Structure formats: C-alpha cells, structure tokens
Amino acid sequence: MGCETKSFTMNRRMLLQGAAAAAGGLLLAGGERAAAQGAASKIVAWETGYLGFFFFVVLQEALKRKVEGLGLEFVGKDANGDANAQVNDWNSLLLQRPRYLISDALDSELLIPLSKKAKSLGVPLGMVDTVLTGGEVAASVTFDNKQSGVMAAEKTAELLTKKHGSPKGSVLNNYGSLTAVALRDRKDGFEDTLKSKYPDIEIISRPQNNQHEQALAVVSATLRERPDLDAIHMPTDIFVVDARKALETQKRLFPVGHEKHIILTSIDASPNALEWVKAGEIDADIAQDPIAYVEIVVDLLEEYTLKGKPVPTGPYENKKYFWEKGTIADSPSGPLLTIPPYFLTKENADDPRHWANVVTQVWKMQQNAG
Template sequence: MKHLRKRSFAALIAVFLLSLAISACGGGQQQTAGGSTPPQQNEQGGGTSPSGSNGKGLIALSHKSLNYYAFVAMQEAAKRKAEELGYQFEASVADFDSAKQTNQFINFISKKPAAIISDPNDSEGLVTAIDKAEQAGIPVAIFDTPTTGGNVSFTVAFDNYKAGEMAAMEIVKRLEQKYGEAKGNVLNAYGAMSSSAWRARKEGFDAVMKKYPNINYLAMPAEGDMRKTQDVALNAIAKYKTLDAVHAPSDNPAMGLYEALKQTNQLKKVGEEGHVIFVTIDAEPIALQRIQEGWYDASINQDCVAYGELVIEMLDKYTLKGQKVPIETYKNDSYFWKEAPIKEGQTGPHMVIDPYVIDSTNVDNDAHWGNVAWNKYGLRY
C-alpha cells in the first residue's frame, strides 16, 4: 500500500462502528463509503448512476448488503465497469434480508434491464427470481455467492475452503519458525455457520489444525461480529493467559481480535517478543495497512474488485451479444492472480478465483483489490 495515506485507523474504526450501529437502527437505509459520492436514492433502496443517455441499456445490481467494506467495493467495481462500457447502472440493497432481495430482484425485471447481476443472500431462495428473469428474456450473472439453480449466464466466486486452509497453514508455518514445531494456543473466532462462505472457511481451517496434535486449537463461535469476536478473544486470553496465534474469517470481525490484544497489552509487532501471530481472510485495506505496519502477519486475498468487473465484462463481451461465455482459462494481467479457469458449473459457466497470500513481501502491489479500492476508488471506512 505504498500510496496509502497515513491515517488513524483507530478513528476510522470508530466511525465504522458508528455506521454499523446506525445501519442496525435504520433498517433498509443504504450506506455509502466515505470518500465516494453518495448515489441517488431510488424506491428499491439502492443507487442509480445514469451515464447521461440510454447507451446500451440498464444493468441492475441486486446486492445483499453494503454493511461490509468488501460489499461496497464489489458494487463500486461493477458500477465503474458498467459505465465504462456504456451502460446505465442501478443498485438495490437487501440488508441481508432474503425476501427483500427477491422482491427487489423481481422489481428490476419490470424495468426491462439489459441484465441483472446479484450477490445472493440466499443461494437457493433467489432461484425463483432468476427463473422469472429468464422467462422475461433478461440474462443474470452472479458473483461471490453461487446459486443452487437457475440459468445463470456467468458466475464468479471464491474457493472459501482453500482460503481457510491457507490461513491455517500461514499460522502453522510461523509457529514452526518460532518454536521449531507447530504448537501453542491458536484461536479461530469463526463466523456464522449460516453463511456458506464462513462455514467453508472454518472447515478448511479445521482440516489443517487436525494435522497438528500439539496445537491447542480454540475454535470459538463469534458469528462474524466485531464485538462478539472481541469478547471471544478476551475470554480466551482470560482462560489461557496468552495466545500464540489468532484468526478471524473476515477483516471486519478481525478488528475485534486487534482490539482484544490491544486491551490486554498483547498487541506486539512481528518480530517483537510476545507477538501473537495474526492472519485474516479477505485482505481489505485495513488488513494491508496492518501488515505494512507489522501488526498482522498475513491476509488471504479474495478479489472483491474482480467480482464486480468480471460479471459486467462477461455479460458485455459474450451474453449480450448472444454468445455463451466460453469454457476456457480466463487471462488478465491487470489482476495479481493473472488467470482463472472457467468451467461448466451447475448453473452455467463458473469461474473460481484462487485465494493467495498477502504478507510483508508483496503488500505494496497495486493490483491487490484492497489497494485498488483505497487508492483508485477512494473508498474509506
């Protein structure tokens, strides 16, 4: 993050916590990231950003939430790519309400958009709406959370299980460097099991931990909530006195781990005596900043910017020209990962972007989505 302006992340977190509290009280009110222009409100609770003319038509996003930085970046990437290619863009936000998202999705059908894209809150529940879009002749593309059915023009997702494995192996590697073997107290403050992504990340993490009997593996439920994650960490520290490593499945709840270590005077930088190994998943800007500063050891990258860009790219290049997305290896040097296979999936062409490790050796690379969202998009917490 060589271009990242030095800021007080403590202040940013305070603002972020306040925004979460406001969203919890405000129901369906849309959030916008600081530093970006708030979109106009429409009757569906999202933003509209006309390109000045009809252009190629409307691409509508039925989004699950804007309560996490990653979701804001996904929407911003889709909006920018759509407008770059000459489309109007409009978004609705369901605030993790599956019924609300289905209604918003169906409402978009009546607007006769060129296409609808979505990050489903419920992989199965949105299928009915997707079927209605197909009946209306409107193609659908999905990112982040694949559906269990429906005719989907293109899906791009992430290997959450592998990400969990990689996070665990980063911890094991550092324990071996420290002790000569993998041992010690390792806390995994895992997310809500109702989330297929967090469940898969826990399963991958668990699978690695089972291979190391000398690790005292503390898998504790924290629901992916920042405050609950902080409480879980404080309880673990109270019981075991010290922790050797900590992990949270996303960067938002990981802030709770950071605060717990700070509160108990166990927050030490990499290389300092008493440092608690700290590994997260997602690689948001705050994780990159803390890797750069030495507080975190690593984060496993999920390319949230690529999600939004790729669904628009594939719709424009293939689907909206009457062609099927080809089953081949996609290549693009603008992404750090460079290439990813497109395979025939349950619902249609399906791309899975592999996770990769960001640590002190590569954190400054401009291609990481966290650096793009922070430096290019100007998205703030």
C-alpha cells in the same frame, strides 16, 4: 474507470470451443432473443445481500464504476441481510427488464427459481461472491473460500512450527455467521486442515456472529482464559479490528517478530489489512478481490452473453489482476470462474493491482469514515 480497461486474453482452445458451441447450435433461441432484448436496455441492475460491511460497499462501488465507464446506467438495491427481501428485489428489478442483473446471493437455493424466471424474461444473470447452486446463470464469479481457509491454516501451522520447533500450540478461530456459505467454507477449510494434518495444534473454535461487540468480547475472554494463546485467526478483516482492540487493551499487541507476538491471520486483504501487513502487525492476509468479481462478470456478460454466445469454460487469464490466472468451469448453475486466493505480503503489498490499493489510491476511498 480509473484503471485502464484491458480486454482479457484467451487461449486458442477456448476460442475454438466457443466457436464450436455456436456452430453446433447450442445457443438456445431464447438466449438469442434475450440478448436482443437486453441489449436495448441501458440499465444494469444490482442486488446486494448486505451493504452493512465495507467489502460489500466496495463490491457495489466497483460495479457502479464499471457500468458507468461503459456508458450504462446503474440501478442498485440492498436486501440488508434479508433473503426474502432479496427475492422481492429481484422480482421488481426483473420487471424493469434490465440489460442484465448481477447479484450476490444471501441464499444460494432460494434464488434458483428466479434465475429461471429471469431467463424466460430474457434478462441474463451474473452472480458474484455467493453464487447459486443451480438454475440458469449466464456467468458466475466466485472465490475459493475453502482454499483461503486451508492457506490460513497452513500459514498458521508454519509459523507455529517456527515458534515451537514443531507444529503445536493453540489457535483461536473466531468464526463468523455460518448462514453465509463463504464464511462456512472458510471455517471448514481452516479447521479441517489443522485437525487432519496437525493433531498437536489445539483449535479453540468460538463464534462472533458477524458482530463487532461479540468478536471483541470473545477474543478478550479467550485471551484472559488462555494466557498461553499462540495464534488468532479471523475469517474476515472486518473483525480483525476487534481482535486488535482486545490485544491492545490487554497490552498483548506486539509486532511480528517480537517474542510475545500472537500470530494473527485473516482473509480479505482489505485496505486496513494492507496497512497492517506493511507495518508488520499481522502475519498473513489472504486476498479476496471484490473488484475483479464484478468487472469480470460484466466483461463476460458483455463479451459473450449479450452477443448470444455462451461463456466458454477452460483456463482464464487476465494480467489486470494480481492473481492473473483462474479457471472457468461448468457448475450446476452455469459457467463459473473461481478466483484463486493468494497471500498479501509485505513484499507484494505495493502492487497497484491489489484491490486495497485500487480502492485507496485510484478511487481515493477510505475504509474508515471521517
């Protein structure tokens, strides 16, 4: 690990709860056996739903670095977008009886039976990003995707008010594939907020199916159709390049503050977005931290599950990350930490804790190849 490792702090109540749980015999016998067996293995298994986009590459890289930093061995598989392949991967990884299995689900339902199988085999599970809607998961870490959409909507409304005097105008939401829960939540958060709170803002809702050529085509067509378009929202930074390309081709790319500037908001806060925010080319970007996902899930599994303790619920605090505070709640699949979204702004852009800065400055990884 490039970053110094810092054990996270917990308040007293959480500790007490944990102790009480242990004392109360809430620990299942199976869990103890699992811990005993799993601890023998040095292999940490990882199954990612899709490696095709940079975000997931970072997710995998973060886990790999974390695991190797702990002196463990990393084994990874990629389902390449195929939920069925992911099930197969899980099965073959579980056969190796890893220390624990961490995964990003393509389908939140399909893997539930397997989570029970993992439990019976004594392999603890950690889920990140897209978590399960049920089953037996020792620790899950996710991001409040819906809230990020809400924040982007509020920001857009605020900027439109600044421009027109009142919250009105038109905004293109070029949403992504709706089979991904995260993207669906972002779309709902964004569009529902505008619809319910700002009836004078017109939403042009058009899909890009997670494809660059479609994103470029849709933004281009919409720009031609609507010379008066005020704002564009992209559900992930991955496709902001296409929106920028469309604006550039039609000579409508102007910096923030320019009178002809088209408001541009997005979610992820990737290294590219960090540069755009710094340069004043994008109005707001909401951060989703892939590095925190996997680091925290590993910490929780090592700290609690492998020691035969359940992950305690309650507030969670960790100064290592920019957002610092979150909450671990009980979910149908087990304890779930939801990381709160936050704005990446020109002012906070240099904070080394942003995942974009970790990737570029500590890992020396480039988002754009070459």
